[in-house]
Each structure stands twice: as C-alpha cells, then as structure tokens.
Amino acid sequence: MMSLIKDLVERLVYHKSLWKFLLFICLLNDLNCLEIILIYEKSNISINNIAISKLFAKTNSLIEWHLCEYSTAAICLSSYENAMLVLDLTNRIETQFFVSEICKEREIPHLVFENKLNYFDKWTFSVKPSPLKEINAFIAVLRYFGWTQGLAIYDGFTNILKENLEKKIEKLNFLTIEPDSNLNKFVNRIITPLGETLYYIFLDSVESLKLQSILKTTKLLASGNGIIFNQKSGYECIIDGALIVVAEGQELISSDEEYMESVIENAIFYLLSNVKTENSLEILFWLNTLLDSQSINEFSLVNIQNGKRIIIGKIMNENLFLFSNITFPGNSTEIPKSTRKVLQLSIEAGSSNPSGPPITIGAVGGYGSYAACDIINEQCSGLLDNFQIDLFNFDCGVTIYNSTFANACYLKDQEKFGLGHISAWSSAMTIGSMKSFAKLNLTFPIVSASNKDAIFNSTPNYPMYMRIQASLSYIYSLIPIFIRALGWEKVAVLYQNDTWGQSGYYFFTQSIKSHDLLLANPESSRVIPPNLDRDGVKEYSYLLQEIIDSQARFLVSILQYPTPYYIFEELYDLGLRKGDLVIFTTVSDMTTFSQYDGEFRNKIYEIAIPIITIYGQSWVGSLGKKALSRISEAYDGLINSYSCVYFDSVLLISYALDFMINRGLDYTDPDKLQKIMRNQQFYGCTGQVNIEKGSNDRIVQTFEIVANKLGENENITSYLMGYFRPQSTQLIAIQEPMIYADGSTTKPSDLRTSSSQCPFPDKLIKTFAKGRILVFGICFTVALISFAITFYIWKKWWKFSIEPLTVKEEICLQDIIVAVTIIIEFFQLSSMGPDFSPINSTLAGISNFFSLSLDNILKLRNGVFWIIVNAVFGSIGLWVILCSVVLLRLDEKFPMSFIFRNLGTLAEYLMPVLGDLCFIPFISICLDIFLCDQSIGDNFTDSFLSEDCYYFCWKDEHLFYAIFSIIALIAYEPLAVFCRPLWQELQPILHVKAVPLFLMVKTIVQIILIVMNKTVKRAQNLLHGALFILVMGLYIGFLFKFKPYNYPRFSWWQTLVSIGVGWLALVSVVEQSIDAGPIILLSVLCFGFLIIGFLGLYIQRKKYPSLLFRKKGQDTSNLFRFAFSFGKHSKEALSKIVPSSLANSSRKLL
Secondary structure (H helix, E strand, C coil): CHHHHHHHHHHHHHCHHHHHHHHHHHHHCCCCCEEEEEEECHHHCCCCHHHHHHHHHHHCCCEEEEEEEHHHHHHHHHHCCCCCEEEECCCCHHHHHHHHHHHHHHCCCEEECCCCCCCCCCCEEECCCCHHHHHHHHHHHHHHHCCCEEEEEECCCCHHHHHHHHHHCCEEEEEECCCCCCHHHHHHHHHHHHCECEEEEECCHHHHHHHHHHHHHCCCCCCCCEEEECCCCCCCCCCCCCEEEEECCCCCCCCHHHHHHHHHHHHHHHHHCCCCCCCHHHHHHHHHHHHHHCCCCEEEEEEEECCEEEEEEEEECCEEEECCCCCECCCECCCCCCCEEEEEEEECCCCCCCCCCCCCHHHHHHHHHHHHHHHHHCCCCCCCCCEEEEEEECCCCCCCCCHHHHHHHHHHCHHHCCCEEECCCCHHHHHHHHHHHHHCCCCCCEEECCCCCHHHCECCCCCCEEECCCCHHHHHHHHHHHHHHCCCCEEEEEEECCHHHHHHHHHHHHHHCCCCCEECCCHHHCEECCCCCHHHHHCCHHHHHHHHHCCECEEEEECCCCHHHHHHHHHHHCCCCCCCCEEEECCCCCCCCCCCCHHHHHHHHHHCCCEEEEEECCCCHHHHHHHHHHHHHHCCCCCCCHHHHHHHHHHHHHHHHHHHHHCCCCCCCHHHHHHHHHCCEEEECCEEEEECCCECCECCCCEEEEEEEECHHHCEEEEEEEEECCCCCCCEEECCCCCCCCCCCCCCCCECCCCCCCCCCHHHCEECHHHHHHHHHHHHHHHHHHHHHHHHHHHHHCCCCCCCCCCCEECCHHHHHHHHHHHHHHHHHHHCCCCCHHHCCCHHHHHHHHHCCHHHHCCCCCCHHHHHHHHHHHHHHHHHHHHHHHHCCHHHHCCCCHHHHHHHHHHHHHHHHHHHHCHHHHHHHHHHCCCCCEECCCCHHHEEECCEEEEECCCHHHHHHHHHHHHHHHHHHHHHHHHHHHHHHCCCCCCCCECHHHHHHHHHHHHHHHHHHHCHHHHCHHHHHHHHHHHHHHHHHHHHHCCCECCHHHHHHHHHHHHHHHHHHHHHHHHHHCCCCHHHHHHHHHHHHHHHHHHHHHHHHHHCCCCEECCCCCCCHHHHHHHCCCCCCHHHHHHHHCCHHHHHHHHHHC
C-alpha cells in the first residue's frame, strides 16, 4: 500500500495544479480530511522519493487518499461511501464511461483532465475545454489560408476529431500513430509517399516531440510546406515556421500540467469566497460555476519564429484575425499552397548565349521535359501519384560557357535547383556548368538529353552525371558500317576542334580502317575551331574550298549547331548548290531552319538537302505517341527529335524518386538518388531506357535513320528512312528509300564530278529567258525564209512531174545511193524526234550519228565543237564551189582544165551527199551556234553556248561564228534546195528519180523538225513530241497521196520509213507520259516495227513488183571445177564457160 501511495504522490507532484485544487477543497471542509478516490493506470506512475516527501509535507493532514488501479475502479467506488470526489487520471475512454455512470448514480462529482466521451453529464467535469471548440478553431485557420487538403496525424482515440475534420476539409488523409510505433519507418514509408505539403498534428506532447525530431531531419518541411499543431501536441514545438492553435490565455504553457495548474490557480480565490457548506451538491454547483467561468470561446494562433512562441493572431467566432507577420517552414513568408508535395527539378533549356544570336535547339527539345512533367502531374501514369514535379529553367548558356555570366545566372535562382538537373544542350556548356556547380557547392544528379562527348563516358570522373544518349565513341565507331551499307566508299569529314569533335573524329577514323572507307579531303581541311559564327566561318573559306576541290559528295559533319548552318552558307558562296553534297550528322536536329529567313535561309536550303541523321529511336509505343501528341498540341507543332530524349530525362529522375519514396529511402540525398537512377530500367518515349553498368552511357540497341527533303511550301521536312540495328543480323531496315536533291532515289556518284564540265559550278547555270526568245526568233526566221525560198525554187524551176518507171532496168550506183538515202533518213528524222530512253544508247546513237547531233553523241568542250563547226563551214564552202561548177558548167566550158574537170567529176558523187544526206546535219550545226539560252547572269554576254560552255555568247569569237553561220545558211540552204532535183537530172543512167514536189516538201519538213528540235524540245519535251507526231502524220499523208518517186517500190519504202519514225515518236511520247516500264515499252516498240515490216513486205509483194535488177556476172565456179576435174565433166563445164565454137576448137586440141 505504501508503494502505491508513493506512486500516487509522485503523480500528484507531477500534476502540481491538482494538489492545489484538492487543498482548496479541504479548506472548504474546515480542515476536515477530504476523501478522494484516485483512479490511476500503474504504467503511468513512476517513483520519485523526493516528490513524495514534498507532497506528504503539504497534504498529510488534509487528504485521505483511496488509490484504485483502473481495473479495480468499480470495487473502489463501491467500497468508499464517504468519498466526495473521484479523480480519474487514466484518460481511458472505457474507464471514463463506467466511472461516470457510477458517479452519476451516487451523485459524486467526477473530474477528468480531458473528456474522451464526446458528451457531458451533470456529474462529470473536464478541466480542458470541449474538443469541438478546439477543432472549429483549427478549421478556421485552414479556411483562412485556403487549405483544402493535407495529412492529419492523430493518436486514434478522438473520433470527434476525424468526424469534424472530414466534414470541413475536402481532401484530407488521416494517419493514426499507434503506441510504440517506429516513427522513423512511419515517416519514411508512410508519410513521405503520400506527397503532402500540409500536416495537421493531434498527438500528445511526447509523441509529437518525437515526430518533430524526425521531420526536422527530412526535407518534408522545406519551403513550401506547412504544419499546424493543436495545443496538446504543440506544447514543446521545435519546428520554426510551425503554427499552434492555443486556447486564449494559455499561449505560453508548455505542458498539460502547466495548463491544469493555470486553471486551478485562477479558480481558488473564486471558490474560497463562495463555498460555505460540505454538501456535495454545493461542490457540484461551484465546480460548474468554476468551469463555466473558464469556458474557452476564443483561441490564439502561435507561430514559432527563431525558436520562440509568437502570438500572431486571434480566432474568434471561428474566424482568424492576424495582427503580426507570419513565417512558414523554410523561413518562407509565402503561404504554402494546398497542393501535392512539389519535387523540384531543374533544366537548362534556354536559348541565350553570353554573346551571339539565340540558339533554340535545346529550348525546343526541352519542351519534351515539360510535357513529361505535365503527364506525371496528371496522376494517371502510376508514377509519383501523390507528388507534383516542378521544373525550373535556367537560361544561362547553350553552346558557349562564360563563367561570370553562368555563375551570376545560377546564383540568382540557386534555390530552384532541387533534386535533379537536366544539363544544357552542348557538351561545352555542360562541362562549364559543372565547374559552376562545384564553386557554388551544388550537388545533384545531372542527366543529359543531348551530350554525346566521349569525355563523359567515365563514371569516376563524372560520378553525378549520366545521359540518355549513346556516346560518340559508340556511335562513330558504327558510322562507317552504316555508310558502307548505304553504298558509299569515299567521304569527306569536317569536325570541330574541341573534346566533342575530337572524340567523334578519333573514333570515326579508327573505325574506317576496317571498313574500306576512304577519306577524300586532306587532313588539313578536316578541322575548324568550335562555336564559329558567320564571320568566323568566312575566315576558313580556304579550308572549305579544299573540301570542294576534293570532289567528295558525302560529307560527315562532326559539328554542333549552329555552326553547320554557317558552313552551308559559305559552301553556297563558294559555288556549291543543291545536290552537290549528301551530309551526314549525329546532331539530330538539322532541320530547324524556320528561325532564319531571307537570303541566309535560301542558301541553307540549297545545301542542306539531303541531310542524313542517325540517333536513338524516338516516339516509341503508346507513351511515345502520347508524348508526341502532347508536345505538338502544347507548342503548336514546334518539336524536334531531342524532345523525346528530354522527355525520358525527366522520367529517369522520376522513376528513381518514385522507387526511393515508396521504399522509405532518403530521396533528398543526391548520392543515393544517382545510384538508384543508374539501376532504373523503364520504357519511355525512346524505348527501353537503362544506363550501362560502370558507365554514364545509355545502352542503345536501335537507331533511327532520318533524312530531310523539300516538302510543301518549300519547307524542309524530315522523314524516317528506317532503322539501324548494329547488334542485329539485319543491319539496316529501310522504311522509305533515300530521296536525293533531284527527287530521285538513285544514289549519285561518290565524287562530285561536274555533269557539264564547265569552268563554273553547275548550280550557277540557269535558263536565260531572253536568250531563249532570241533562239526561237532566229530559228523561226530561218524556217520562214527557207519556206519562201523552197516554194519559189519549186514554182520557178521544178514544177513538173517525172516519168514513171514502167520497164525493168539494170540498177546502177546512183540508184543505190537513192535507196541508202531513204534508209538514212529514218535515223535522221528519228534523232529530231522525242527521246526514247530505253533505246538512247543504241538506236538513238545511230540516229544522232547520221544527223550529226553532236550534243547527243559527245560533250564537246575545250574547242572540239569549233573543229566540227569549221569542218561544216569548210564542207559548205566546198558545196558552194561544186554547185558553182555545175550551175555555170565550168567543167564543160573548160574541159582541158584539170581543176574544173575534176571538180565536175567530184560534184557528180558529192552533191547527193552534201546536198541531201548532210542537209539536216549542216542546218542543225549552223543553228547550234545560236543556242545561248543558258546563263550564269542576267546579260546576253553572261549566256554561254550550250554546245561548249567555255564560250560565252555574243562577244569575241562567238559573235564572229554567229555572223559566219548566217552567211553559211544563206549560201547553203537555197543551193541545196535547188540542186537536189538538179543532181538527178544530170545523171543519165539514174533510173529512180524523186518527184521535185516531194523534194521540196521533204525540205520543208526537215526544216520544221530541225527548228522544233532546237526550240520546242528544249522547253517542253511533251509538246515537242506531240507536234512532231502531227508533222509526221501530215508528211505520211502527203506520201500516200503524192508518190515521192517514179518507182513505186521506193515510194513505198519512203512511206514505211516515215511510218516507222512516227511510231517511234508515238511510243516515246507515251514513255514520257506514263510510267509503264522500259521493258514493256521497248516490247511494244519492237512489236510495232515487226508489224510495219511484215505488212510492208506483204503489200510490196502484192502491189509493187521489182523493176530494178542486177546483171548476172560470169560464174567462175565452173572454171575452177573444170581446171581441177582432170577431164571429168569437161564438156559440161566448158560449155558453161566459153561459147560453143570456142569449145569445139578446144575439143580438137584435146
């Protein structure tokens, strides 16, 4: 018993306000000892001998204690009938319930510290005010700050707390801390994953203090968070920025005991002056009066500032009134938002350099990171469901690092760096920023979405760094395999002289040694300084000229944006044009030209088609499609290939954070976070993402091959060519063939040889409209004059018919010449017609040869064309001389003259050749002198001759040849027209003669076809083909109606030849109009020729008998047979060789 008394006394000393109240009750009873039943819970009492001694000294003669352990409370209450007061120290709801029932029955006042029953009766009193009033005051604070969600942490005993808070707060989580809970585990594994920013604490002071100690070691109460305690849980508050709702007048009390003492001391003198009897009813009355006078209707709001309790406001009638400044955790004065917990990340996705124009490639790529944050914050991805990702952008440099500029930029918003950081676009800026972070003592994991520099490969050197891209050392060791797979053997290379460019060049050149890939440009022309601007690039134009001189068409660019654009501009200024280069790069976004305009953009457009890029695949799976759609919608389609990688950079950090949060790990520890990030594996926008063990590099299995082309509205667009899988048996999977600058899918040659072999770049050449008009004018003028001259000559001298050939004649050499002329005309007329590509190398070559279409036979450069022209002029001169001899009959007038006599003989054989067979070639060559419809400038003297671009038109030698060509045409054409029928009249043994009208019409047709070939065909092939068919159709109709020769069989041959030319022209037009395939068209052409041939032979046999024959010569075979037969068959053999008289003489001799 003595032990229990000691325990009780110690408890009473602990509750010093209680013994004062009891002493007062004893005084009311005129110093008679008061009987009090004390109900206790043994585990709550500790022994303190000093405290017992003090209590005995004060209460020994005043109080008769009846101690009852809570489990025996019912027995005690029935045993001590004279007890005037029951004091319950247990705070047990079940004990309070049955004790209150007994006290009510016996009419004994029942005093508790805190009412757990949520209701009061007549005989039960609570020292503390009603919980409902405290809860309403608490809710008034939340309503004032606009907090509609948060986490309420309580001990689980007060149901009224949860019931009332749930009614007033929309989104509130409740957590109960059980006795003897592991609070560290509770905070890390339960509280932290909830992602709350507002915490409402309803615990006893001991548990509250333990929880506060743990919360202070985490970042749960950093800036942007809020925490509120009720009075009991906030007695000993150690968190700066915390708020405590306290009953008015109790703001500085630090325990329940102090609170009890305060209540009793205020009431002592009130009771001394009012209580007069020992009746329990009177005690009951004055207890009611006492507690009603202390009824709490107003509360204060206390704020912990620098470790001190500061009263900052009053809560009256459930409304908060602030009258002092307030601070929140993290020494913030900004009211925390009623949102999920914010996980702060940072990114460098700006566009500003310390100097120079904006660089937007990283900024556009960064849109992917913002889209990832948006998707995570929507709480539908299963990732960080209770948290919110906040991404702060540092615009402190893109490609150029300036320590002063960067340090000031970082320092200004240093607190925004957060848990993880996504680095700047370029390697140079990333390396520089790491130096700034070290200087500013900033440590966090760094993820790169774009850096490929091999310098970052090493984990020991860069332990906090990792990247979503593959390393240059890996990519450029694969590039030669890729280039060879595309069919290229010779390439040029250009790299920038920094760690990024040097590492790419090193691994590229090491790899080409084992893949038979040759570098075309000399080593001196392979490197330029990094970060060159437009003026800087111009200083290295001599180096670019060396690349041009190497003639390499495939250029491997190991340059970072935007330097390639300035390189393109300079290459344009040096003479290159669209199609001269095929550019390969690993800088994935080389199509962001929209920010440029004017002449600079036009120059880029000329050079930058096509560009081939290889990089890790993007927009993979449903998440990739969702990311693409989200970025496109949010940023009006402004997107690049880096956007997808930036998207996954955020995911890598987020997956690691989610892993740590759900396992109760300290995600605020940067070293632990980066280790977890290296072990993550997930499927993101770019496919499977995981970091290679022992490296900072991502493991990439599949690369996308992307090229660009000229799309709608003259904009450059990208398209997916296919996939490059270095580890697969199928190295390249092509989705869409490569489209080159000319729009075709045919791979050009490795070396950029000039198709024109002109002394200026091909791409400077343009159609010269004024020159073309002049060509048309000259040709049509020649045609009209020729028509007039031909008509005049026919009407003046050759308007008569030819006697038909009706009897058989022995064929002569001149007849054979006429026949050969008909056959050659087929090839000449065909060469003037539309091109038919399947036969250009065979039949077309023969046609061009007979028509002397030199531009189609060979490219005449360096004066060769003029040799041919001079030969033609010489032949025309000879023709004029021969015609003069014949027309003036100089050979007859001077028969003894060796020159005239031989010229007359020569004219007999050359006139049909020079005047007929060479008519088309000579006229064509003379008109070629005027083909100056291409130019490199805007003046007539800037135009050059199509047949020899080394000669510019209308000046110097060309002007002389143009004049001489006109003279040649004037001299040749009228004489040729006149002498065509004349020659056959001068041949007495010629049997087959052409009708003069036919010769005149043939001349006109030939002139028309030559002029169309020089004019319409150069401008519009299809129109030329149609006109050619029309002219040939009219010509064939003429041949049917007017027989061209006096010999019907030759007339039929002439018609068949013309039909064959027309058929070839028709098939050629079809070939130009539809894509039917060369084999099919060639088959149709041959089938048509067979039909024409067989039909022609059949009709010839039926209608056109042969009237020409060759006289049969002597049969020498019998002579040989006789000579070597030794008399055998001698009679028969001899009779066939010699006349019969001679044979008889021979027999006599024999």
